[in-house]
Amino acid sequence: MNLDYIKPNNWSIIEEGFDSEHVKASESLFSIGNGAMGQRANFEEKYSGPTFQGSYIAGVYYPDKTRVGWWKNGYPEYFAKVLNAPNWIGINVYINDESLDLFKCKRVENFRRELNMKEGWLARSFTATLQNNIEVDVSIRRFLSLDIDELGAIDYNVVPLNAPATITYRPYIDTGITNEDSNWDDKFWDTLSVSFKEHRAFIQAKTMKTDFYTCTFMESQLFLNQKPLDITPEVDKSSTYFAFSYRAKVAQGEEFKIQKFGGYTVDRNHDKYDLVTAAHTVLDTAKDQGFDLLLEGQKLAWSQIWDMADITIEGDVRAQQGIRFNIFHLNQTYLGKDARLNIGPKGFTGEKYGGSTYWDTEAYCIPFYMATKDQNVARSLLEYRYYHLQKAIENAEKLGFKNGAALYPMVTMNGEECHNEWEITFEEIHRNGAIAFAIYNYYRYTGDYSYIPEKGLEVLIGIARFWHQRATFSTAKNKYVILGVTGPNEYENNVNNNWYTNYIAKWCINYAVENIEKIQSEYPTDYTRIMHKAKLSKAEVKDWVEVADNMYFPYSEDHKVFLQQDGFLDKELITVADLDKSQRPINQKWSWDRILRSPYIKQADTLQGFYFFEDNFTTEDLERHFDFYEPFTVHESSLSPCVHSIQASKLNRMEQAYEFYLRTSRLDLDDYNHEVHEGLHITSMAGTWMSIVEGFGGMRVKNDTLTFEPKIPEQWEGYSFKVNFRHQIIKVNVCQGHTHFELEGKQDLKIIVNGKPITISPNNLVKV
Template identity: 75%
Template sequence: MNQDYIIPNEWSIIEEGFDDSRVKSSESLFSIGNGAMGQRANFEEKYTGQTFQGSYIAGVYYPDKTRVGWWKNGYPEYFAKVLNAPNWIGINVFINSVELDLNTCKEIKNFRRELNMQEGWLARSFTATLPNDITIEVKTKRFLSIDIDEVGAIEYTVTPISSDATITYQPYLDSGIHNEDTNWDDQFWNTLNVVSENNQAFIEAHTMKTNFHTCTFMQSEFYINSEKQNIAPETNATETSVSFKYEALVKANQSFSIHKFGGYVVDTNHDKNQLVTAAKNTLKLATDLGFVALLAQQKEAWAAIWEMADITIDGDVKAQQGIRFNIMQLNHTYLGKDARLNIGPKGFTGEKYGGSTYWDTEAYCLPFYMATKNQEVAKSLLTYRYNQLDKAIENAEKNLGFKNGAALYPMVTMNGEECHNEWEITFEEIHRNGAIAFAIFNYHRYTNDYSYIPEMGLEVLIGIARFWHQRVNFSEDKQKYVMLGVTGPNEYENNVNNNWYTNYIAKWCINYALENIEIIQKEYTEDYERILAKTKFTAAELADWKKVADNMYFPYSEKHGVYLQQDGFLDKELITVANLDQTQRPINQKWSWDRILRSPYIKQADTLQGFYFFEDQFTQEELERHFDFYEPFTVHESSLSPCVHSIQAAKLGRMEQAYTFYLRTSRLDLDDYNKEVEEGLHITSMAGTWMSIVEGFGGMRVTNGMLSFTPQIPEQWDAYSFKINFRNQILKIKVSKNGTEFELEGNNELDLLVNNTKITVKPNSLVTV
């Protein structure tokens, strides 16, 4: 059974009733972020029950020495841990000297938590009876500012119900925190300085090894029934924490509120010797505005995000809630403001996986950011990879012995170095190189901006082509080039030979690099000469690449009429998922790794991932044959799997199946399909949810430079709509049972293909098909 406690609502994630067994799951689901930092939805007040405390700063990490395989030559020395940062949200609350703790209260009533997606805030309310029999009502609201992205704000209100009470607030900062995910229980943070003055407090700390310097800060204001109070604090400081104590006698049914402002400044943006000064400047900006005005700004900022990124669904509240949740969490994680950052698979919601950059960015996230932001944001994601090309070359040389500028991009990275700690993934799941090359192609195809390729992209493509050329070997037996010892996207097979997807994308990468070398030689002479001087490729080398691409081996079954996922796939006991004992699901939590590897079960789209990327190179009939062969063996235990299958089911006209896959990808976390949501959300797969609607149901493609649509609508929906930014023109598409409407914002008319028929949409006019 999937979890089912999130109340369906078009614009909010809502939980009603307090259940201590779901606290950790809710901490993930109600997480907030602003691209620069984020946090799990931990309670502000003390909670002694089961909890996973987590606040995170974008780009700040710790190289945790790997636990396995460091003795193997070429093994990554560390695993980059997403770091739990010093805690600024904490507010201890006492009623007549008894501490508020939902784990020890006599009674909790009317508990409600809401993540308002439209306006970008998190709220909680409840009535509690404490062990001293005093009953209070509590209301909280907090958000991380989009506009001033170093600051967050909390409004915390206590109203005594049963009698007058002395209420004590103790806001604090704490750098004595630890990671939930750690290999050796290392100390990740070193606290340098704890400072307090007036109502302000600051903790300067730096990360061990990586030496990121941060300053965590806070300042508070107080109100009784909206009237501002001046309360002198009592200060308490330790080596790693600082707190202020504020007390007031509050009459029954009066409200006593604290407005707490806090956050982080980091030496990636400020002089490390001036962090307290920078923090004071940030606090002044926030407190001059105050909580109410800062919240009003937040609502405006989110309105602007939704204006472009929203997808509306009429007639299906759960589907609507799912897509908006996905879009919100993507914007929590990455807003495209800082080209040094990337999109981690857990975002700011947990610590599992580590690293901030996977192939997920290029394969799944780039289309979302191209279409809902602008091409500069997408170009920043590609530039990020160019800036780490030297590290990719070093990675191939140091760990695989490759020469001549061959580049292997890392499976997991923070700074360009490989930091994934499983050999079969780190040095066998090499298909990620292909996703990076495909993203360059996809960016050019969508934006028509070729500039990235001569400026940066061709060097990346050359490094990747050199890698593939050196990674294959010639099989005398087959008289073809083969690729041995790899792991495809299906991580439930390791160290296999001739994974079809890997071989296919390698061939494609080489041909794409050769094609662009030819274009740049003819049309961008200066860039060509610069790249030639830098990379020193020769005509003989290019001929060797072409020989590999033209003679690549692809395993194929005549019996089944399909390309084989890898050489030995048909040697497995081919029992479909439908005939698998459901008590054994998910197999990654029930079976040994050895049993999984010998099974036919596919974690995520593998051969079908190739059919998704390169659909123009295969017929509809070939797609259908491969889909019907592989999907029955697919357990979809990767968050990246349902979206690809939803798109392909829609392409095959199987809308019921496409809809089922869509619900699974859009509500993967809300309904906790994989029974692991308490560890954090699946951020990168959320971009796949967006693709399920736009590319799946909407059928959006770019065909010969033109936008193309083959719109369909699930039976469960009355209508749906989305916007895309295509080449700096905003196109709105609304699909209903009666037809499809196209509306264009911009200055120039736009030609589209709709169901293979050309139409022209003029600016600010509506065309219905």
């Protein structure tokens, strides 16, 4: 589907004109969230056309029983997946007893939907003519409060245009919902009680098996021409559903409004017996403030986020809209308030990938959160894995590892593996490396070493043990090899000596050893505690080093490049440019075996290693590898173009860098992969941020110093971004020809620009 119905706009996503074909895509694009909950942009009123209804609560999941064609030893029994949560947004609307349903109206005109990213609200308005010929003007605004993250608010207005009408609002809450992707059509929610008091209603429900207790609640207020209206509602109650009906006779041209507050209280934040009480408290606050004041608070909260996280681009509205769309959705998904939460690949916008945590968090999201939030946010993300260490050890034990070796799951909610493709679950083990790399990256960026003796070293030890045990000695090569893996490029399965995997394995061991030594000398108490807890001996560490020192790396003397894996050069090396366009995307056109034996690369693999470990290679090395691998890369993963954009910027190939940037930043807005109706690609949005800041801006941290090599695509007049570096905020403004640096911190900061040291002082613009 072509998504050019979305209007280019600097600050908003705007849809004009109603087309039922667009509904599912728009439901994804216009999704709203506040880190604690989120929803697809489903209509409040009934809609009988094709729709994908989805509301989600952070951290509330269900272990769906695994369903596979052919069981393999070691598969997890369950796949923890994000649950479709009870519905609290519903407001059915009846005009003279005819249900307002955009799919069934005679006419829908002036339809407009806006997701205002600057202020954090979703609005919709239209003029509809019903089958009964009543014409109504309808306008709705909805937001999920950042300040009170258990609360959402809806302002819903109907004006009968051509006749007086009896209008009924029927706000409801409903726990009788299911997941689109249930394996066995199981029921996931067990409703415990349905109750109401005056204009408030509550449904308590718990998830089956996982026993997450929730209370879904609502309260509504009615207005006629902005004046409060006291209507005694009818009540409709079933075992999983509660609705109030508010009925009023409305004269032609009068505005009948309902303001509905709703949301969830959950036992992650409250005692499970106090959820109704907590809901009352939320509603008391909401009612005290009222919709308008809450909305003012929402605008303020978003302005604070934008103040730090915004990236401006001048002269290219599509590029501007793209980056803001990415930053907006990242902030809707995760705000770093709770170390028990993480970032699902689709956030709160869909159910695919189960809403669980992947290595995306460590490889792509952490840099974004480090630079645009307080460093505690990134630290929370690291702690998430620390709390899962024991489960990672148990996961490795299931696969035959021992002695505290840890293999973090490919996909997880609670630390347990919940994926079931052998070539991924058992073999895409490089994920373990990203988790160690994130610890390094956090320290490199924040300078906060305390995390490593406190928590990180235990993780590093478990990971180093895994790699030591996972490598085997090849007599033929007289080196350690890592057999049977899937690298970041998932278009290769069960290969031997994936260069990226071997490289990060060696690096993980070296980094663990380096930190063991540092902590031994600098944090002796922690050292003793950790060595005792991990039962780690010097002899064992020596064995690790033996493996790291003798790791094998496939290399081509002819091409002077590291090979993605053993045997890569045996492939038919036909470039993507020479591949018939009718064959693309290959994952929709080719059978799996054909993809596997082709040279085509789904996402950066060797180049991902050059991104993580760029200091270990020269620019000439990078150029050679970029020239070798880029022509075979089909970028059929959302995580691919951003890395290539960064590398192209580094190599001064700005036209290519710009193309990759557009592709990553507008992946969903332009629906490159024809799947936006399933939800958005949240984690790759952080890659988009990196492609500007690290790509065009050339920002790195070297030896505790921020460095920049600013570049700019010729399509842009300028761009700017801010980063929070060690409690000081630096604003970078790049134009054609020069760059401004500005410091919001309190003390002078030495930075390096294009290799030259520069000192910037607080509130003093420096032009380079």
